[in-house]
Amino acid sequence: MDDLRPRPAGRERRAALALLSILLLSFLGGCATRHEVTPSRLPQDELAGLASWYGDPYHGRRTASGEVYDMDAMTAAHRTLPFNAHVRVQRTDTGRQVRVRINDRGPYVDGRVIDLSRGAARALGMERLGLAPVRLTVLEVPEDPRANWAIVVGGLTPEQANRLADRLKGDPRRPPRVVAGWNGDARYAQVWMRGYPREEDARQVANRLREEGYPAFIVRTRM
Numbered sequence: 593m594d595d596l597r598p599r600p601a602g603r604e605r606r607a608a609l610a611l612l613s614i615l616l617l618s619f620l621g622g623c624a625t626r627h628e629v630t631p632s633r634l635p636q637d638e639l640a641g642l643a644s645w646y647g648d649p650y651h652g653r654r655t656a657s658g659e660v661y662d663m664d665a666m667t668a669a670h671r672t673l674p675f676n677a678h679v680r681v682q683r684t685d686t687g688r689q690v691r692v693r694i695n696d697r698g699p700y701v702d703g704r705v706i707d708l709s710r711g712a713a714r715a716l717g718m719e720r721l722g723l724a725p726v727r728l729t730v731l732e733v734p735e736d737p738r739a740n741w742a743i744v745v746g747g748l749t750p751e752q753a754n755r756l757a758d759r760l761k762g763d764p765r766r767p768p769r770v771v772a773g774w775n776g777d778a779r780y781a782q783v784w785m786r787g788y789p790r791e792e793d794a795r796q797v798a799n800r801l802r803e804e805g806y807p808a809f810i811v812r813t814r815m
Contacts, residue, residue, distance in 0.1 A: 638672055641705035643681060643726040645713035655696035662709070669696035669707040672791075672812045674736040680729040681706060683716055690715040691731065697811055700746035700782070738814050741794035742786040745801060745808045753781035756806065760785060786813060 647663040655661045657675040673694045682689035692712050699707040718724035750772060757768040771782040788794035794810045801808035
């Protein structure tokens with residue numbers, strides 16, 4: 593049966609195709625826009641809490657990512673977000689916010705969720721205060737195929753760290769290691785256990801240690 597519907601003239605057809613192209617490009621552009629992303633498995637205690645900042649004597653030293661730390665750049669340390677993730681940090685008391693890139697690990701203190709550069713702390717108006725209540729919004733999360741997990745217990749005296757390490761020697765695949773001079777203070781030490789391929793396994797062990805009163809945290813590492 594013949595199609596008797598009216599067909600657009602050449603000029604009208606070209607205009608219709610042009611409009612369709614514009615709409616398609618707009619749609620694809622919207623799809624390519626980076627939206628705010630919050631990893632569903634990231635616990636709330638890693639998204640909201642206190643922010644601190646660090647400067648000297650770490651300025652010019654290597655960060656956990658291997659970069660040289662610039663305390664005036666917009667960077668930060670987080671325990672579990674992958675390196676080069678971008679995060680919006682907003683003070684919950686004033687509303688001021690800043691965007692930072694994760695290039696280091698920490699902080700290892702209960703209640704603290706992020707350790708900012710001095711530049712980021714200054715942008716938030718918390719340089720003199722030292723601490724501020726914040727909420728994190730994860731904006732970009734790069735793929736990290738080499739992701740591995742570790743447990744760190746910080747804030748221990750060297751004697752406590754050595755006793756805990758002796759207790760944790762039962763798993764030869766993940767021998768505990770005592771790191772002396774936590775945060776440059778020889779009075780304190782950390783215990784690290786590396787080599788957990790699954791985040792869930794590391795969290796289970798860290799949670800058991802926290803139930804015993806140890807300040808245990810999980811940390812994203814590289815294989």
